Amino acid sequence: MWRFIGFRVLQSIPVLLVVITVTFFLVRIAPGGPFSSEKAVIPEVKAALEAQYRLNLPMFEQYTAYLGDLAQGDLGPSFKYPGRSVNELIAAGFPVTAELGLYALLVAISIGAVAGVIASLRPNTAQDYIPMSVAMIGICVPSLLMGPILILVFGIYLEWLPVSGWGDMPGDKILPAITLGSTYAAYIARLSRAGMLEVMSQDYIRTARAKGLPEWRVVVGHALRGGLIPVVAFLGPAFAGLLSGSFVVETIFQIPGLGRFYVQAAFNRDYTMILGATVFLATLIVVFNLLSDILAAWMNPRLRSQYGER
């Protein structure tokens, strides 16, 4: 088991290195710079600023210097928020984004898995078509559209829920979580339907029925575990996707999360902020992928004993 984890961690180092390198040079190649939008800066001030942020060095030296800082966990100072480091900005925005992502994931699992399992029990009937069509809509409607629709219906017409904010009013976390989670709910529904269909056609399900078990026990006791393994394997990438893809929802609902900093940083050419957020999110994606792989392997006794021996 530890060998497997150690191997995967080592594998992820070159991945992260590539991400850092590509992002580093890409943002610098992009036209404009962090200080070019401000009008009429005295050349001496500009030179001083550039020296402060090491922009006067040749690009490769900037790169090696950045890697050196990164190795010590220092993501550097922000270009746009003078006096604040990228580490601080991420620390401020991430908890909000993580909380939003977690709620969205719960929404996605509870809606998705239930819909998928229900659909799989009577394939190619209304019980299958209706939840799956709804799931398809969930995939097709982007949160850009889903958010405003939910705001209109539940916030403005029905006046049940607040339309924006985070933690300011009771219930203001519900709509963002649903908006963000709905796309993933749809994917999870499709995955769990496919997984359950696969498992329900296995011989051991027939064995379970031959024992005289009622159908719900066959489904819950025998089929669910194998059927939901693909969903578990997807949870890691899904959570990482929720974290990195939350900026639209954060913008729609005025949530002070990491996503908004990230997008603003891109517009502002805040080099260190873009890089820092990218490195941070890439690391999270790697970690969550690893976690869900471990969990999925753990759920399969055959793989578990295979890795357990080593």
Place this chain on the structure above:
Amino acid sequence: MRWTCAARRTDPVLKVENLSVSFVTRMGTNKAVDDISFTVETGRITAVIGESGSGKSVACYSLLGLIPQPPGRIDGGRALFHGQDLLQMTAAELRRIRGRDIAMVFQDPMTCLNPYMTIGQQLVEPLLYHKKVSRAQARDRALELLDEVGIRDPASTIDNYPHQFSGGMRQRVMIAMALINEPELLIADEPTTALDVTIQAQILKLLATLQAKRNIGILFISHDLAVVADIADQIVVMQQGRIVETGNRDAIFRHASHPYTQKLLQAIPRGGKPVALPTSLPLVTVRNLCTSFQSGNTVVKAVDDVSFEVLRGEVLGLVGESGSGKSTIGRSLLRLVHASSGQIDFDGIDVTALQRRELKNLRRRMQFIFQDPFASLNPRMTVYDTLAEPLLLHGIETRSTVGAHVLRLMDDVGLARTFVRKYPHEFSGGQRQRIAIGRALATRPDFVVADEPVSALDVTIQAQILELMRELGREYGLTMLFISHDLSVVRQLADRIVVLYKGKIVEQAATEDLFQRPQQAYTQQLLRSIPGSTLLAADPSGTDTTLS
């Protein structure tokens, strides 16, 4: 409600009358079971025999409501279990009977146990659900039964998962699971078909013992008459959904009247091929072959210092149980796996020392026929593509000339030319194996390794494929290594036989010598495992007529 002992002894436990089942699909209605009647008596074994698709499994599954409805539909008939009609019961009533009064054992113990649950969890389930017992009591009962079905040290293995058991052991677990509620009727659907002959013999013996001890009725479904020869009391022969013949065992084996039953009897591998004296020089020479695999930190010696020769034009049989290393040897010869040490000489070429390019030329002259024609054919390639590929790859034909060659191959392996554009899933198992044979012979190889080419097939189909291989072997002048776990199959094709056990050669001899005068205890045990050997040996008329 329980029945009195007196009633149990006299009643047939199951009486099926005029059962008809059909499948309704968009393509039309297909009568799978057509007006069949049979009985299973307490303490007796009734065997239902038929090929795949004969409706034997559908008939038995429909009794317990285990066929999907729709598309399945029970058209009529009665199935009286102690006077109650199973076919009229509600789903809930049937559930109370399933696993309590009527239990089932299925064909493939590899797939019929839930891989995500320990065998202990699965064993106690029927008991907990049907009877009022505590978990601890259920577990104790499960331990007793595991011991009874011959699982060594149940206390420490009960919490293991199915993959930690061998095929034979899993089938024992399945049997224990079926018996845990002491049912009155056991339906066993091909319970030994997926197993090696030696394991099959053990499981059959176990079933007979348990049945006699408990005095239960068994409905035994099989495609192979030989398997039930030793245990069945009553035999029902089914073909295309109908019963063509019913009778007690002796009547069926000695005086079968229906042509189909006679065909099934003839399909039982018996006797050997006429002895052709191999006089020539060896084509393949294997010297001190060792092949080991790394599994975790342990090294498993699959093949341990094996030496033998395959003479030009002969068929050498390689016989052994699963794990004896027989497949590994076959694969080593073609360099599909790497030999750890030793020499393989093919017509003067040292196979173990070849480079990649030279290997390609060699593979034109050495071909492989795999066991499972379902898995070994690419499902996305038509027959045409499958057969044309080796011809084009080795430059034997060009794109413009390959068509005629493919059609000739189709003729050779006995497939209609019209099938050439079809995909593997449109064929039956036997037809697929014909395709696989055609692919292997396309390059006109000198040497073919056939790894269990018929063990996934019904006996009747098996007989046809063996016949085809015999004919083609003659026609193409093939030298063949024929690998199988089943001595009776090997006997029909092989000139000489090598017996393997745990990676080592136990015995090698000319085929009939081996059968008449086996020298080693292990070979004798293998010979005894051949299903129906005692019954069929007692019938001297059957020995020579079939295959001369």
